Amino acid sequence: MADHLFSPLTIRDVTLKNRIAVSPMCMYSSEDGFANDWHLVHLGSRAVGGAGLVVFEASGVEARGRITAGDLGIYKDEHIEDLSHINSFIHKHGSATAMQIAHAGRKASCDLPINGGGPLFPDQGGWQTISASPIPFDEGYTLPHELTIEEIGEVVKAFGQAARRSLEAGFDIVEIHGAHGYLLHEFYSPLSNKRTDTYGGSFENRTRIVRKVAVEVRKHWPERLPLFIRISATDWTEGGWDIAQSIELAKSLKPLGVDLVDASSGANVPVADIPYGPGYQTAFAEAIRKESQILSGAVGAITSPAQADHIIRTGQADIVLLARELLRDPYWPRRAAKELNQTITPPIQYNRSW
Numbered sequence: 001m002a003d004h005l006f007s008p009l010t011i012r013d014v015t016l017k018n019r020i021a022v023s024p025m026c027m028y029s030s031e032d033g034f035a036n037d038w039h040l041v042h043l044g045s046r047a048v049g050g051a052g053l054v055v056f057e058a059s060g061v062e063a064r065g066r067i068t069a070g071d072l073g074i075y076k077d078e079h080i081e082d083l084s085h086i087n088s089f090i091h092k093h094g095s096a097t098a099m100q101i102a103h104a105g106r107k108a109s110c111d112l113p114i115n116g117g118g119p120l121f122p123d124q125g126g127w128q129t130i131s132a133s134p135i136p137f138d139e140g141y142t143l144p145h146e147l148t149i150e151e152i153g154e155v156v157k158a159f160g161q162a163a164r165r166s167l168e169a170g171f172d173i174v175e176i177h178g179a180h181g182y183l184l185h186e187f188y189s190p191l192s193n194k195r196t197d198t199y200g201g202s203f204e205n206r207t208r209i210v211r212k213v214a215v216e217v218r219k220h221w222p223e224r225l226p227l228f229i230r231i232s233a234t235d236w237t238e239g240g241w242d243i244a245q246s247i248e249l250a251k252s253l254k255p256l257g258v259d260l261v262d263a264s265s266g267a268n269v270p271v272a273d274i275p276y277g278p279g280y281q282t283a284f285a286e287a288i289r290k291e292s293q294i295l296s297g298a299v300g301a302i303t304s305p306a307q308a309d310h311i312i313r314t315g316q317a318d319i320v321l322l323a324r325e326l327l328r329d330p331y332w333p334r335r336a337a338k339e340l341n342q343t344i345t346p347p348i349q350y351n352r353s354w
Contacts, residue, residue, distance in 0.1 A: 004342075006019070011295065021319050022323075033073020034079060035079070053096045054098070080165050106181075106183075131183065163217040174228070179232040190239065191235055203248065214258055226260065232265045233288065
């Protein structure tokens with residue numbers, strides 16, 4: 001029988017009970033990177049709701065790698081205990097967990113969205129941002145520091161240490177955040193990388209840091225556990241990164257131990273012509289899956305059970321990641337099971353409602 005939305009999926013030694021994943025969504029509710037009761041309730045509710053995989057929000061591998069001071073972090077060992085507590089709860093309810101390890105690069109040092117989300121300068125409580133090249137994200141943003149080759153190596157090692165902490169915290173999967181105009185995307189996109197050394201110019205050079213991060217993460221992340229990466233499959237801008245380059249990047253990452261490409265798009269430039277609509281990014285997941293012979297995840301404006309099920313049944317992706325739809329309804333997987341005539345077991349505390 002063909003795979004469908006409620007088919008299990010085994011990757012290395014981890015089996016997801018279904019193909020529904022909670023997409024990483026920043027909650028801007030941390031202090032000094034620590035997880036707290038909000039994260040327990042927010043993420044735990046999606047596990048109780050029946051998602052097969054719960055991906056934690058983008059978590060800074062360095063303090064300066066956070067988008068805002070309210071982001072989760074995994075840049076010091078003290079973060080492990082609270083993350084471990086949340087992992088334990090989610091696992092008890094049958095969901096796997098993933099930690100998205102991230103560095104915001106030139107898009108870091110911003111205010112909380114509730115305050116407008118604009119850039120913060122050091123005299124406003126912000127910090128010096130970093131990037132591939134000294135090009136601000138937009139007018140009014142700080143001029144990022146161009147990383148030296150030695151400093152690039154330090155950032156790569158920070159990703160590795162974040163993977164080590166993820167393992168100690170009990171995560172099943174690590175996802176490298178290489179999308180949405182954050183640091184790794186800033187390197188591989190020619191729109192934000194104007195370097196002339198071994199990290200700039202050619203495709204091979206611009207993607208070098210991504211491969212180095214994958215190798216470094218695998219040094220600390222055991223072979224038995226899956227490794228994902230989220231990329232922006234296109235910049236939606238002429239002269240920028242595109243799907244053809246994404247396919248080549250995926251091909252280069254698979255031998256390095258990357259198991260799945262989570263195919264998002266955009267966000268590296270402030271203005272782009274994005275044809276937003278239902279499943280507008282799904283074709284990227286399909287192309288990467290077929291052309292690179294690697295597992296893929298579809299994300300973006302996936303809202304209905306029939307739509308999500310169709311993506312899996314037709315081989316466009318191996319998992320679907322839902323964000324806003326799961327904010328609106330943490331029990332979406334249970335409603336989807338009913339609509340698709342699938343059986344999903346409720347928590348024993350909820351038996352009387354089924």
